[in-house]
Amino acid sequence: MSEQQKPGLSRRGFLKGVGGGVVGVTVLPSLRTATARYGTSVGPGAARITLTVNGEKKMIEVDPRTTLLDALRDQLGLTGSKRVCNKGQCGACTVILNGRSVLACSMLAIDADGATVETIEGLAKGDELHPVQRAFIKDDALQCGFCTPGFIMSSVLLLRQNPSPTLDEIKYAVSGNLCRCGTYPHVFKAVDEAAKAMKKGG
Amino acid sequence: MAPWKKLDEMSLVHKEVTRIDGALKVTGAAQYTYDIQRPGMLYGRILRSVHPHARVLSVDTSKAEALSGVRAVLGAIKDEVNFVGDDVAAVAAVSEEIAQEALRLIEVQYEVLPFTVRESEAKKEGAPQVFSGRPNNIGNHDERSEGEVEKGFAEADVIIEHTYHLNVQLHTPLEPHGCVCEWRGEDLYMWDSTQGVHSTRGGVARALEMPENQVHVITHHMGGGFGSKLSPKSYNIICARLAKKAGAPVKLMLDREEEMLAVGNRPSSWQKIKMGAKKDGTLTAFQMESFGTAGIGGGAGVPQPYIYNFPNWKVSHDDVHINAGAAAPMRAPGHPQANFAMESAMDELADKLGIDPLEFRLKNDANSTRQQEYKIGAEKFGWGNRKQSGSGTGLKVTGLGVGSGRWGGGGNNRTEAIVNIYPDGAVDVKIGTQDIGVGTWTIVAAVLAEELELELVDVKPMIGESDFPWAPASGGSTTAPSVTPTVKLAAEAAKKKLLEVVAEEYGVKPEEIRYGKKKFTIPGQGEIGWKTACAALNGKAISEKVQWAEGLSSSGTAGCQFAEVEVDTETGRVQVKRMVAVQDCGLVVNLLTARSQVNGGMIGEIGYSLFENRLLDHDTGIMPNADLENYKIPGALEMPDFDVTFYDEHERGVIGLGEPPAIPGVGAIANAVANAIGARIYELPITPDKVLMALAGRKEG
Numbered sequence A: 001m002s003e004q005q006k007p008g009l010s011r012r013g014f015l016k017g018v019g020g021g022v023v024g025v026t027v028l029p030s031l032r033t034a035t036a037r038y039g040t041s042v043g044p045g046a047a048r049i050t051l052t053v054n055g056e057k058k059m060i061e062v063d064p065r066t067t068l069l070d071a072l073r074d075q076l077g078l079t080g081s082k083r084v085c086n087k088g089q090c091g092a093c094t095v096i097l098n099g100r101s102v103l104a105c106s107m108l109a110i111d112a113d114g115a116t117v118e119t120i121e122g123l124a125k126g127d128e129l130h131p132v133q134r135a136f137i138k139d140d141a142l143q144c145g146f147c148t149p150g151f152i153m154s155s156v157l158l159l160r161q162n163p164s165p166t167l168d169e170i171k172y173a174v175s176g177n178l179c180r181c182g183t184y185p186h187v188f189k190a191v192d193e194a195a196k197a198m199k200k201g202g
Numbered sequence B: 001m002a003p004w005k006k007l008d009e010m011s012l013v014h015k016e017v018t019r020i021d022g023a024l025k026v027t028g029a030a031q032y033t034y035d036i037q038r039p040g041m042l043y044g045r046i047l048r049s050v051h052p053h054a055r056v057l058s059v060d061t062s063k064a065e066a067l068s069g070v071r072a073v074l075g076a077i078k079d080e081v082n083f084v085g086d087d088v089a090a091v092a093a094v095s096e097e098i099a100q101e102a103l104r105l106i107e108v109q110y111e112v113l114p115f116t117v118r119e120s121e122a123k124k125e126g127a128p129q130v131f132s133g134r135p136n137n138i139g140n141h142d143e144r145s146e147g148e149v150e151k152g153f154a155e156a157d158v159i160i161e162h163t164y165h166l167n168v169q170l171h172t173p174l175e176p177h178g179c180v181c182e183w184r185g186e187d188l189y190m191w192d193s194t195q196g197v198h199s200t201r202g203g204v205a206r207a208l209e210m211p212e213n214q215v216h217v218i219t220h221h222m223g224g225g226f227g228s229k230l231s232p233k234s235y236n237i238i239c240a241r242l243a244k245k246a247g248a249p250v251k252l253m254l255d256r257e258e259e260m261l262a263v264g265n266r267p268s269s270w271q272k273i274k275m276g277a278k279k280d281g282t283l284t285a286f287q288m289e290s291f292g293t294a295g296i297g298g299g300a301g302v303p304q305p306y307i308y309n310f311p312n313w314k315v316s317h318d319d320v321h322i323n324a325g326a327a328a329p330m331r332a333p334g335h336p337q338a339n340f341a342m343e344s345a346m347d348e349l350a351d352k353l354g355i356d357p358l359e360f361r362l363k364n365d366a367n368s369t370r371q372q373e374y375k376i377g378a379e380k381f382g383w384g385n386r387k388q389s390g391s392g393t394g395l396k397v398t399g400l401g402v403g404s405g406r407w408g409g410g411g412n413n414r415t416e417a418i419v420n421i422y423p424d425g426a427v428d429v430k431i432g433t434q435d436i437g438v439g440t441w442t443i444v445a446a447v448l449a450e451e452l453e454l455e456l457v458d459v460k461p462m463i464g465e466s467d468f469p470w471a472p473a474s475g476g477s478t479t480a481p482s483v484t485p486t487v488k489l490a491a492e493a494a495k496k497k498l499l500e501v502v503a504e505e506y507g508v509k510p511e512e513i514r515y516g517k518k519k520f521t522i523p524g525q526g527e528i529g530w531k532t533a534c535a536a537l538n539g540k541a542i543s544e545k546v547q548w549a550e551g552l553s554s555s556g557t558a559g560c561q562f563a564e565v566e567v568d569t570e571t572g573r574v575q576v577k578r579m580v581a582v583q584d585c586g587l588v589v590n591l592l593t594a595r596s597q598v599n600g601g602m603i604g605e606i607g608y609s610l611f612e613n614r615l616l617d618h619d620t621g622i623m624p625n626a627d628l629e630n631y632k633i634p635g636a637l638e639m640p641d642f643d644v645t646f647y648d649e650h651e652r653g654v655i656g657l658g659e660p661p662a663i664p665g666v667g668a669i670a671n672a673v674a675n676a677i678g679a680r681i682y683e684l685p686i687t688p689d690k691v692l693m694a695l696a697g698r699k700e701g
């Protein structure tokens, strides 16, 4: 089952389905290799890293213990990605890194050096919301909204990889995202409607 | 006071209105407490007890204080710790990593004391004492009765007797408890993830022994509470003290494990029930002895006999203390517990009597609303397809079940709001309520705009600050019935004032002016628009403060839910396939967000019925499943199809909807499982191991 053939059921998607907790940990080694940090030593002092976040190049100094999530939230002021479990179990911190879904709480910032990161803050074009964001509002796919950025990021990535997902594929794609308020049925509806709107070029 | 307009005359109330804070939330711009950043802000962490019960002999913080980056340390918060996760000491440092490191440097000497974490053992003679002076760890004791229960059982043709057991459920809001504290001179500003800005202000002021008008609590957006965040907790006080000591703002957010250990849970419940009925299906008697644990807190009682009519009944209850965190109200406290036991027992009696479970309920439920709801629900759900319990064959068997609920959900008569109309035409409302995720921002704006016949964008709701007029904490389904009548009345008063000013300006009587849709029609002088009219205020805004009044809201809801489950007889796994809810909540203020709330209630019921269980290790008192992987809440793959119907009783006015839909489905799911497998499981959650045991028992029996 290659990712090319079945983007909706990628390895990550599969792992997400099995249980959120496995994801961050399991995917990490491959990302480490990919970002070429492997083998170089950093710390104990602060390390300088470069990230392209929502299209802008950012240089920051991070404690080697700092996660990508905390770097985004505390150093870059991008607090849209949420910290809920801080150990890869809930999906609230989901960002898109080099085109793949990543749990930002489970990746060290230094391991993201050189990466391109997309967060919830980068989805809208000025005042114009992304179709997924619009659909989430229209269908009330949020209550307290604390899980919402994570759900939206997972959904956006799904639609990039699979523009016409079935209901099961939608469920699968957000199965690593937890919501306590119980928005799931409205999320499924919103993603389905967003897919249709995007195909129409909306 | 004018009543609510007719349904077809309203444009924003009783409509599907999308959230006004939706754009903030879908772009990540909404600032929750967790997202607050203040200049020079430090990070606070609490050192927590690793022992379920111990005396704190000494706390040496010198090494922590010496660590570079540490700005404040609080040692020896308590003399005795009563559960794993109890507060011991706290630090504030320039980064979270340093704060965490500092905690490790604090040296605590404990005298370990005997403990107990099983309520069934804790209430026995000679069990370790959680608190001294409470023999057998019994806290609250309660006894109630009506009629003559012995006579009732003598009249019964059929009697069942069983013990029903529910484990501890955790609120698990995605935003944990936490706050940011900043002192400005003598005044304390506290951004807090709370369900009550006013209750928190009062509690914090009392605990810090400072005047209430020096405490300012702010909660603009919060990530869920479900009852656990109704009043301040020790972290609020610790954070305020750290900030004072450090002379800098401090953010103290609990991590997931702390959230699960220390700040609330739904109590367990053991209900030994005896119930009797006549051959014709008339209930005759109900008897229950129950106990449950709220940890070191109280409130494990259950409102039995629930829903159905028993001429004779007698109940007694004991709260049993164990060395675990105190319970907090959780979405319909006590009701789902009562529902599970009662609905299970009802189905068992119905089976014994050979009566259809729905017929049995129709016969014994006196509530006229629910009588209608059962019929609507049964029709939508296809109740007629229900087969005899255990009659399914094959690997996967399906079953159907029904359950009921009730709740109060009335308004608080002390609620106040201020509506301002400014000379430039701007309009706002200030009310010290808060939006815990249910859409309060939106209904406040909608009611204001509806009353003034403006558009949503024309009004500015201002909520979530304790400096605004008093409103109750958002608990017990009281927010909508407290807030919407008050906002409507304040708007009505402000509109009346505006008409008076305009009348004077144009030399007519107020009652001669016709107002509608931003247009004032003045006899002989034609029409003027909203802005022109407001200009007559001549520099001084109208500001009307009004208190809640009777007549626009009520209390008392009824609901029922139906569930279909599929059980895999080989793995024991239960999947809920469909749920149908029929719910009354009077005048539904926002049909869109109300549906979300009902869905959310049902999803919570699925978690409670099938997955959620706080475990405590018998030998160490620790919670081995204190994370989101091992304490399982429902996820996308467990979602059934939902069908929500609001039973229309709009003439009763607004009634709260938070708790009602979080009750009926628990019993409905349990009954559906029993219907599917032909055996009953007496303990929630219904996990695969219990299903397999029940199936094995059925084959043997």
Ligand code: FES
Pocket (backbone or CB within 6 Å): A082, A083, A084, A085, A086, A087, A088, A089, A090, A091, A092, A093, A094, A103, A104, A105, A106
């Ligand atoms: S998965 Fe990252 S915060 Fe939960």
Ligand code: FES
Pocket (backbone or CB within 6 Å): A142, A143, A144, A145, A146, A147, A148, A178, A179, A180, A181, A182, A183, B174, B223, B224, B437
């Ligand atoms: S909307 Fe509150 S947790 Fe999902």
